Amino acid sequence: MTRARTTSRTTSAKAGSVFGSRAAAAAFGAAYASPLVQGHLRTLARLESADAAEVREWQLSRMARFHRQWGRPVPYYQAHPEYLQGPLDDLPVLGKETVRGLAGSFTNPRVPARRVTTGGTGGRPLDLRISYASFFTEWAHIAHVWGRAGVRPTDPKITFRGGSLGEGFAGRPILFQPTYNHFLVSPFHLSDRTFEDLLDRLDEFRPMAVWGYPSAVTPFARWVARTGPHRALNRIRAVLLASEGAFDWQLTLFRDVFAAPVVRWYGQSEKVVFAGECPRRTGAYHVAPTYGLTEIVDGRIVGTGMTNAAMPLVRYDTEDAGTLLPPGPHDARCVCGSSFPVLTDVRGRWDQSLVYGTDDEPISTAALNFHDSSFAVFDRFQFRQERRGEVELRVAAARRPETSDLTRARRLLQERVGDRLRVSVTVVPPDTLLSIRGKGVTVDQHYRPARTQERPGMP
Ligand SMILES: [Zn+2]
Structure with missing residues (x-):
């Protein structure tokens, strides 16, 4: 069984508050086209083809600057300055309980932020502060992963996920959201009737991707297998899987039914590690050096984030397990050409949990x-x-x-x-x-x- 999860359910919340209008759609398009997002995309592309030593050097220098600028006003690091000076290897890992217990001590009070409560993973919610700029960096990293399959965030999509992208469904199982240029289908109304209505409404919309929770995409994929092929779906380039693990049989089903690759990525609300699945190696996730520094400590994925200035977390234990490997099996470079290290055997919070x-x-x-x-x-x-x-x-x-x-x-x-x-x-x-x-x-x-x-x- 392999699994993947995304962070986009939290990152989308800000855009969600203004969505629903053409202005919002234009704002999201502008965000994607903004220098911040495009700059990140260029850096990611450049580093991914650079050699590993150069990537490492870039990352350490970027991290030092990030900590100088944003870490110093954080109360916890004023009391423990060693966390901003490195090397990190000898410092205790910061657990979720530490961050929970010292509420506010990890926040940079000078950075405007919104408040996010993490999902009930591990059963205990955690209060976080996420800088507004994180919305852009998050989308840049997601866009980088989607881009490997030729999908841009502004492309037309069909999406199966919950209401966290903004307003609720208000009794309508299908909602067109111009902000994200997608038809959003409620994961709680997955019936043949809903799928028939969806196809009727697609008309000339011609989606280029299916995006959503594996458990919610599955009934649609089965329906398409039974009733298709449908002309309206013949431009789909990728199935983008969000927020939870996927079983191998689901990956096979999606690839077969939509005749497109599955794209997955790994992240967490705390924003310390981001990794996109290798297009050539299922279950191997290339870790983005622009997002944070990733370590494995006692088998657990531990990250030092450098995108969220409102709450810079150092050596933070994600409570997920994994293995970190060099970019390629025998080389400094993966078969896909990436020089980013690889996370594999990722297990943890994101196991598929169904009711x-x-x-x-x-x-x-x-x-x-x-x-x-x-x-x-x-x-x-x-x-x-x-x-x-x-x-x-x-x-x-x-x-x-x-x-x-x-x-x-x-x-x-x-x-x-x-x-x-x-x-x-x-x-x-x-x-x-x-x-x-x-x-x-x-x-x-x-x-x-x-x-x-x-x-x-x-x-
Ligand atoms: Zn690769």
Whole structure:
């Protein structure tokens, strides 16, 4: 099984707040065309074909400058200046719990930022500050990866993902968002009827990519396999997989059905490591040196970010496991030509975690994102499912949550899932949310759908 995840569900939030108009679409187009994004793209292209020693030198100098400029005002580094001076090898790794426990100590107060709460990975939400400029750097890195398959962020797309790109679906399963130039399909309304409507609405739109959660793209791919080929889909150049792991059978299905390569990338809300999958080697992710410095410490992916000036994290433990290798198996360069090191065997938070809707349709918990301050009052959470179409969100907090907190959380979740799932919220003692190994789990799945992850009527 191989897996991939994206950071775009958080990076898109700012654009989402202004989307829906032609002005917003133009603004996103302008952002993509901006000197900041285009400069990053040129640097990435230049470094990727440079030799590894040159890349390393560029990176260290860039990082020193980033820390001089943005790290010094950060309270934690004023108390621990060694984190900004390097070498890092002897310094303790900073864990999520350290950053959580010292809220505010990792923030540069001079950098304008928006607040983001990370998804419930590990069961404990973390409050982050993300600089506005990160929106551009994030898109530059995503565009670099998509560009390997000939797709630009402004190209026409069909997208299967949750409401984190802006406003909710408001009862409509298909939404055209000019900002992203895509038809957005709710992951909670994946029926034949929705797919037929989508094809009708595509008309001359001619999407160049399918973008979304693997679990949400799967029913569409199966429908296309059963009913296609469709002329409206014959320009698709890539399937862009976001936010969660994909099984090997899903990769094969997507490549076959859409006759296009699958593009995946790895990142996290904390913005310390970004890596795009090699177009020639499945499961090998080339680490972008422009995004951060990546290490493996005790088998875990540890990163020092250099794109988020609002919260520069040094030697931060992503809680994902992985292996870091030289660019190519026998050489300083990969078969694809890249000189960027390779992350492989990536495992962790992004394991596919599914719950099942009223028709036994699989729903990714990545679609039930927690990037909302209403969830920041909880220390841990986990989904538990025992019956079809019903899911219980179990939450825990040091301070017992108010009834109004629970009501608001339930309402937000219910709005996201529409009529596909009935949501309840329950407070439980924190230690009941730990697995045997002491690590929080995201989905405690007790229900088995009769047709094992197939939708009714699927081949
Ligand atoms: Zn490669």
